[in-house]
Amino acid sequence: MGVLKFLAGDRPVVFPESVERELKSQVHYHPALHQVLDAGWITVDRSNDMGFLAAFAGYEQRLVADGRNRGECGVLALGKTRGFEVVLDDSVPRTIAEEEHIRVTATLPLLCSAIREGQLTVRMVEALADDLISGKYFLPFGPGGFRRWAQEEGHIEYE
Missing domain, CATH: 3.40.50.1010 (5'-nuclease)
Structure with missing residues (x-):
């Protein structure tokens, strides 16, 4: 929230x-x-x-x-x-x-945009994504998979 x-x-x-x-x-x-x-x-x-x-x-x-x-x-x-x-x-x-x-x-592009704009960090969004997954929220990757997904989809640059 x-x-x-x-x-x-x-x-x-x-x-x-x-x-x-x-x-x-x-x-x-x-x-x-x-x-x-x-x-x-x-x-x-x-x-x-x-x-x-x-x-x-x-x-x-x-x-x-x-x-x-x-x-x-x-x-x-x-x-x-x-x-x-x-x-x-x-x-x-x-x-x-x-x-x-x-x-x-969608939720993930919003979060990735916030990373690109410097409002959130990759680490913050990784933790949030894992929290969503643990709450049975469907995401196109498993726990710990946000960074790789976002990079493969071109939403964030490789670090």
Whole structure:
């Protein structure tokens, strides 16, 4: 959470009500989610205008399976109707965003950008990545693999 707040800087951090519902449904299993839900610097967008609802419904038809991915639908709808840059780690929603010209990034490129800009160090991001992995967050490498992945992908220079 601290890294997200730091990286956001003066930019607002907003997530849709559908993400809030997903987090609330998991907080019993993952109490640390209270940090996200209680963060005063994160705003929940409770949009109910027709443009947002229509966009959400369109993404819902494409993405929702077994009741999952509603959060991604809300994120995409905010990007589409509000012009927000969105952060999506799942490849299918990210591809949809790219196809629809929604500004999109993912967690790892954000972190690599912060390294290149001197805001974070490789060592800091390595530790963060390993913490995410230990919390069952999917990343395209295993524990200790961030540096190699980032170098092979061209996100950071060889040290």
